[in-house]
Each structure stands twice: as C-alpha cells, then as structure tokens.
Amino acid sequence: MTSSTDETNHKQKYIQSYGVEGIEDLEDYTENGLHPVNILDILDGRFEVCHKLGSGGIATVWLCYEASEKRWRAIKVNAASHSSMDSPELRISRALKNQAVGSEDLERHHIVMAEETSTFWIEGPNGKHLCSVLPVLGPSLSQWREMAVGFGAVRIQKVCYELTEGLHFLHEHGICHGDFRPQNILMRLADGGLDHLDPDELFELISLHNRHEVRTLDGSHSPNAPKWVIEPLNWYELKDLVLDNVAIVDLGEAFELDSPPRSLGIPRPYASPEVMYGGAPLGKESDVWSLAITLMEVRTGEQIDGFESPLDRMENIAGPIPPPYRSIAAEKLYRNLLRDFDASSQEDMPKPHPPSEKLLQSTGALTELFWKEYQAEGELDYSSPEIPTGIEDYLGEEFWETVPITNGDSVGENEPTTMLRPYRIPKDELTMLTDLLRGMLMYKPHDRTSTSSVLGHSWFTMGLGDEKLNIEEPEKQLFDIKREAQSRTTTEEIVSQVNSQKPSKKISKSEIGSREIAPEADTSELKTNTPGIVPSPRPRGQKRFILSVSQILSWLSTCLPILLSIIILWKLRHGPESTTIEKLEVVNIFITPNRPPVADAN
Structure with missing residues (x-):
C-alpha cells in the first residue's frame, strides 16, 4: 500500500524500531495520516481492540471483540488522507450492487470487501478516519504457504483455482483489482472463526505480542502516535482453525475497466510492464500478470527474489524487455546507476553513460547488456539473439518444503514432528505449469491469457497420479501422529514437541494446563498440522471437560x-x-x- 505521507518533504519524527516485525511505518503517524490505536481502546463504543491483524501506509486492521454480540470483528481504520465515502473500495461495492451482485455472490466467488452499511467514523489527532467492519479472516496466502504441510500440488491447485476464480468474477463484472498479490489474499477460518473464544480465552492460546514504544527523537511521546506499536497476530498459534479457502481482500487500488487510472500502487515485484513503465493502458491484463507471479510463488512456496532489480527479475521470467517499455526501463536503470555513483566516493566505479541507441535497438536482455556496457571500455556486440524465457529453469530448481515425519520414523520425546525435505516439481506438471505461466507473462497485454482461459488450463485438472499421495499422505501421517500423541503423550513430550517446532517461543509445563488438546475429528475441513495445543472449533455453549x-x-x-x-x-x-x-x-x-x-x- 502506498504511504500516506510525502516521502520527499517530511523529516524523521520518531525513533525507528528494531526487532519488531510487520509493523507500520511510524512516520505515517502524522497529521492526515494513520489514527493512533492502542490495545484495549474501544472503537465506536462497542469494539474492544485486542490485537493487530495487519497494517500499511493507508490503514491499520485490528482484531476487536464486540461484547454485546459475543463475536469478533476485523476493524479497518483508514488513514485520514484515505477516508472518503468515495474511496475505491466503497465505489466498487456500489458498482457491483448496481449490477445486482449481492453478498452471497461475493462470498461464493471468494471476495470480501467493505460495504457502505458497515462503516463508521472516528476523529482523532490526525483527522477524521473512515472505519470498516469486516469478518475476521486468517493469515495471508504467503503465511498459509509457510504453514502448509506437504509438497504435493493438490491443495495448491485448489487454492490457486479459487483465487483465479475470484479474479475472473471481478473481471466479468468490469472490475480490476489493481493490487493482486499474496498479501491481499487471506485464508478463511473454520465455521465460527474465533467466536467460540472470549478475549481471556484467546490470550491463553496466543503469546504476548512483541512491541515497540513510540517516542519522538527528543524522547517524548507524541499525541499523533500510539504509545506502542505491536506485531500482528501470529496465526501459527491458531493454525488448526485455518482452512484451505481463500478470500480476496483490499480493493483499495481497484478500478472499473471503463475508467482506468494513470498509475497503481502495487509493489514492483507483482507489477506488470505497463504498470512499471507505461506504454500501454492499464486493464484486466495487468491483473493477469500479477496473478501469474502469485501462482508461481504459491506453487514453489518462495518469493521470486535473488535478482538485482525488478527489471532483472522480469527479464529472467519473461525474456528481454521489448519496446515500448525498453527505453523507459533503460532510462530508469541509468538514473539508478547515476544516483549510486553520486552517493559513492566516485573512485571505485566509472561514471555511467546514458543508454545508447544501439543498446535500445538490441534484442538481448537489457539488464545484462546495460551492465556490460557500463563496465566495458570498447565496443560490445549487441547481436545476441533473444534469450528464451527462464520460467521453466526457475521452476525446475530444487525447493525445500516442511513435511511431517513419516510413520516409519520414530516420533518420541524431544524429537520434532516435521522436517525439511528437498523437492522438485514433477516433469509432467512442470511442462504444464510453464505453459500456463508463459501465456500469462507476455509483454504485450492483449497477448496474455485471459482469466477464463486460465481456469480452463490443464494444470488445474491434470492427472497427478502418485503425486496425489504426496499431499494426501502427509495429512494422514500427521493425523496418525496426532492421534497417538493424544493417547500416550506426557506433559514433557508436548512441551518438547511444541518447543522444537517454535524455538523462538518456549512454553512451560504450567502453561500446558491452559491448552486443550484437540480431540479426534474429521480432518476434511480443518488443517491438521503438528500435535497441537490449539482447540478445535466447538459450538458455543458446548461443555469442555478440561x-x-x-x-x-x-x-x-x-x-x-x-x-x-x-x-x-x-x-x-x-x-x-x-x-x-x-x-x-x-x-x-x-x-x-x-x-x-x-x-x-x-
């Protein structure tokens, strides 16, 4: 999300935090910026703030308990600068209602968005803030991928199909998401979510949040900022509630097809060439590019990193960048090198030159040739042919996945229940997945595969043969381990197993008494992971005997x-x-x- 502050004009006001992850930029707590929210605040006279769910430059999202209804809600508090009843999300909500799209339609197509009837306003030191009341959803798609046990494609394909189906539904109704990426896709929770817990019971299940005290550079507190900023809720501790079903959220960059914006705030790793460099109008094809990167990351379990620049990443998966983007991309490369040169001692590096006409007319990878020209003294040969896309090479690499220990291995005291195992995508699947992604990652927008064609691609329906066992068997193995642990595991074994899973969080024997071992249950709906200390969802009022x-x-x-x-x-x-x-x-x-x-x- 784009920051609400002017990065070029403001001076640093707050002492920056270190060691506290996933928090908002403190400099966004300024006039017309984020609203300062503290734990145990009461919003709109009914929502008690109990934890943070997420944050960005234009909003923070809080886990709140509505005591009068005995239910949990996610409250999104927008920055004052992004608080308007004509905000993109509310505007899109009205556009869909005008097309007779109801909440059931959105639910069925994996979309969750704010509605005008579920909003309220609060005023604070930084201005007036629009707040949206939303259902509580689970971790992001990226976090789910880190928690998922197993290395097969079946669960991955199901999730990827759902998120493609949701995006296709938006496109069919003339809507572009504009910021489609794993961070804006959340996983749903089992029926009832957290509503079977009151705040005290929730705090018994989760660890204390890491926090940072917010102080200005002179050491004082500011009325514009909260006293503390905290890390978001750790969903790993509630993973037994997380389902393999997606919810597409955050339509803050969304727009209608007939009125595209001039730019979007989507992060560069997921941005299409026309979003990054211009040269073509923005539309649903821009979403398709972002979808391709998302599918790739979900299947491999890794972000596409390890490249020197976003352009380097783009050329490695989609081939050398062509006109009309090439000249703009080359100019940006030149400016970045010139900036680095001006900031250096200027003794260890040559001064960069503007991109030559020969370089711009070549068909080779721009990043590679530009760097060679930058370092070389003499003439270079630009006649190298266009290199093929590197998608297949990237997907063919070895990845590492967390999988449960098999039944044949011992699972005893002080031994972990999961392990890291190397994995390669099977060749048959690799061929199909490469074919799918290559069609989505074309430089010319109108050459890209549409979402309807993506849904019909053979990768989603391919017969995986033994590969199905790779995803079903780990769940069965893990359930067997969990069932055995419930019948014979001592307090010491539970402590050692949990501590081995999460070295950063140690629990003591005294804490075990507050944790309820999940009973044997139907695992078709709930994720089964390590022998857990998190209770399975239970109907309200059902008596617990622990x-x-x-x-x-x-x-x-x-x-x-x-x-x-x-x-x-x-x-x-x-x-x-x-x-x-x-x-x-x-x-x-x-x-x-x-x-x-x-x-x-x-």
Missing part, C-alpha cells in the same frame, strides 16, 4: 495455604526440638490470570 488456567489457579489459591500449614505443623511437631505454636496465621494467596500487560494511556 480444566482451564483460571480453574487451576483458583484451586491452588484455596489449597496452597492449607498445604503450607500442614507442612509447617508437621515439621515443628517432628523436628529435633519441641516447639509450641501459640498462634499461626495463614494469609490467603490469590492468583488470577490477566490479559497481556498494556501500558497506561499516559
């Missing part, structure tokens, strides 16, 4: 003083010397669980 933390601590607060009295009396009666006790007073010890500590408002 003691909670509050029950255990209440029992201890009553019995502990009595037990101490007995020990002291026994010790004095049977000690080496006779002692008379004239008066013994035992003070009750009260131990109660609290929510995560929250700094005071001051």
Whole structure:
C-alpha cells in the first residue's frame, strides 16, 4: 500500500524500531495520516481492540471483540488522507450492487470487501478516519504457504483455482483489482472463526505480542502516535482453525475497466510492464500478470527474489524487455546507476553513460547488456539473439518444503514432528505449469491469457497420479501422529514437541494446563498440522471437560495455604526440638490470570 505521507518533504519524527516485525511505518503517524490505536481502546463504543491483524501506509486492521454480540470483528481504520465515502473500495461495492451482485455472490466467488452499511467514523489527532467492519479472516496466502504441510500440488491447485476464480468474477463484472498479490489474499477460518473464544480465552492460546514504544527523537511521546506499536497476530498459534479457502481482500487500488487510472500502487515485484513503465493502458491484463507471479510463488512456496532489480527479475521470467517499455526501463536503470555513483566516493566505479541507441535497438536482455556496457571500455556486440524465457529453469530448481515425519520414523520425546525435505516439481506438471505461466507473462497485454482461459488450463485438472499421495499422505501421517500423541503423550513430550517446532517461543509445563488438546475429528475441513495445543472449533455453549488456567489457579489459591500449614505443623511437631505454636496465621494467596500487560494511556 502506498504511504500516506510525502516521502520527499517530511523529516524523521520518531525513533525507528528494531526487532519488531510487520509493523507500520511510524512516520505515517502524522497529521492526515494513520489514527493512533492502542490495545484495549474501544472503537465506536462497542469494539474492544485486542490485537493487530495487519497494517500499511493507508490503514491499520485490528482484531476487536464486540461484547454485546459475543463475536469478533476485523476493524479497518483508514488513514485520514484515505477516508472518503468515495474511496475505491466503497465505489466498487456500489458498482457491483448496481449490477445486482449481492453478498452471497461475493462470498461464493471468494471476495470480501467493505460495504457502505458497515462503516463508521472516528476523529482523532490526525483527522477524521473512515472505519470498516469486516469478518475476521486468517493469515495471508504467503503465511498459509509457510504453514502448509506437504509438497504435493493438490491443495495448491485448489487454492490457486479459487483465487483465479475470484479474479475472473471481478473481471466479468468490469472490475480490476489493481493490487493482486499474496498479501491481499487471506485464508478463511473454520465455521465460527474465533467466536467460540472470549478475549481471556484467546490470550491463553496466543503469546504476548512483541512491541515497540513510540517516542519522538527528543524522547517524548507524541499525541499523533500510539504509545506502542505491536506485531500482528501470529496465526501459527491458531493454525488448526485455518482452512484451505481463500478470500480476496483490499480493493483499495481497484478500478472499473471503463475508467482506468494513470498509475497503481502495487509493489514492483507483482507489477506488470505497463504498470512499471507505461506504454500501454492499464486493464484486466495487468491483473493477469500479477496473478501469474502469485501462482508461481504459491506453487514453489518462495518469493521470486535473488535478482538485482525488478527489471532483472522480469527479464529472467519473461525474456528481454521489448519496446515500448525498453527505453523507459533503460532510462530508469541509468538514473539508478547515476544516483549510486553520486552517493559513492566516485573512485571505485566509472561514471555511467546514458543508454545508447544501439543498446535500445538490441534484442538481448537489457539488464545484462546495460551492465556490460557500463563496465566495458570498447565496443560490445549487441547481436545476441533473444534469450528464451527462464520460467521453466526457475521452476525446475530444487525447493525445500516442511513435511511431517513419516510413520516409519520414530516420533518420541524431544524429537520434532516435521522436517525439511528437498523437492522438485514433477516433469509432467512442470511442462504444464510453464505453459500456463508463459501465456500469462507476455509483454504485450492483449497477448496474455485471459482469466477464463486460465481456469480452463490443464494444470488445474491434470492427472497427478502418485503425486496425489504426496499431499494426501502427509495429512494422514500427521493425523496418525496426532492421534497417538493424544493417547500416550506426557506433559514433557508436548512441551518438547511444541518447543522444537517454535524455538523462538518456549512454553512451560504450567502453561500446558491452559491448552486443550484437540480431540479426534474429521480432518476434511480443518488443517491438521503438528500435535497441537490449539482447540478445535466447538459450538458455543458446548461443555469442555478440561480444566482451564483460571480453574487451576483458583484451586491452588484455596489449597496452597492449607498445604503450607500442614507442612509447617508437621515439621515443628517432628523436628529435633519441641516447639509450641501459640498462634499461626495463614494469609490467603490469590492468583488470577490477566490479559497481556498494556501500558497506561499516559
């Protein structure tokens, strides 16, 4: 998302954070920027802020509990500069309603968006902010891919088909998403989501959030910023609630086909050539390019990185960049090199020259030839033929996936239940997937495969043969391990297994009492991962037969003083010397669980 602040004019105001991941840019807490939200704030008099779900330059999204309805909601708080009833998302919502598209249609086609009837306004030190009430969804597609166990294509194909189906639905109704990427695709939660938990129960299941105290450069607090910024909710701790179903969100860059914008704020790794360099109008074909990059990342489980620049990445997967983009791309390369030269000592590098006409008319990879020309003294040969696309080479590389330990391996105390395993996409699938992506990554927009053709491609319906076992078998193996663990696993084994899975978060034996082992259940709807400490969803009001933390601590607060009295009396009666006790007073010890500590408002 594009920052709401003017990057060229503002000066740094806040001390930047280190070691706290996934937080918003602190400099966006300024006049006309983000609204300062603190944990336990009450929004609109009914939504208690309990955790953060996400953030960007134009909005923050909060996990809130609506006590009167006993349900959880995601509240999106827009920056003041992006708060308008004519915002792109609300405008698209009205356009779809004018086409008789209802909420059920959106739900069926994997789309979740703000509606005008589910908004409210709040005022703060940075201005007036439009807030949207949304259902609580799970982790992003990228996070789901990191949590997914198994290396086969079946689950991946299902998810990829759903996100393609959703994008196709938008295109069929004259809408372009404009910012289609894994971060804007969320996974749905099992029926009821978090609604079977109240805030105290939720805090028993998740770790304390990492946070950073927001201070200005002079060390003071600013009324424009919250006292703390926190990391988003760690969905790994609630992974048993996450389904293999997608929800396309964040239509903040969306537009109607008959009124395309001049530019989009989509990050460069997912931006099509016409978005990055111009030369062609923006339209649904721009979404198709972004979809291709998304499909590639979901299938491999890795972001397309390791390249020197976005152009280098583009040429490696789609071939040398042609006109009309070539001259603009070359000019940007030249400016970047000139900027680096001006910022350096100018002794270790030659001064770059503007791209030559010969370079612009060549058909070779621009990044490679430009770099050679930049470093070379004499004339270069630009007659090299156009290199083929590198999609197949990239997809043919070896990847690493997290998979469960097989039944043949031992799973005992202090041993992990998952392992890293090298994996290559099978050759038959590689051929089909390459064919699909190559058609979507054409430089000329009108040459790209449409979403309807993508849905009909053989990659989604190919017979995978033994490959199906690679995705079904890990789930069965993991369920068997989980079932055995429930019948024979001791407290020490649970501690060691969880700690081996998440080295950064250690739990103690005392915490196990607050965790409910998921009972045997139908795993066709829920993801089954490592032997978990997260409860399976249960209907509201269903009785649990496992003691909670509050029950255990209440029992201890009553019995502990009595037990101490007995020990002291026994010790004095049977000690080496006779002692008379004239008066013994035992003070009750009260131990109660609290929510995560929250700094005071001051």
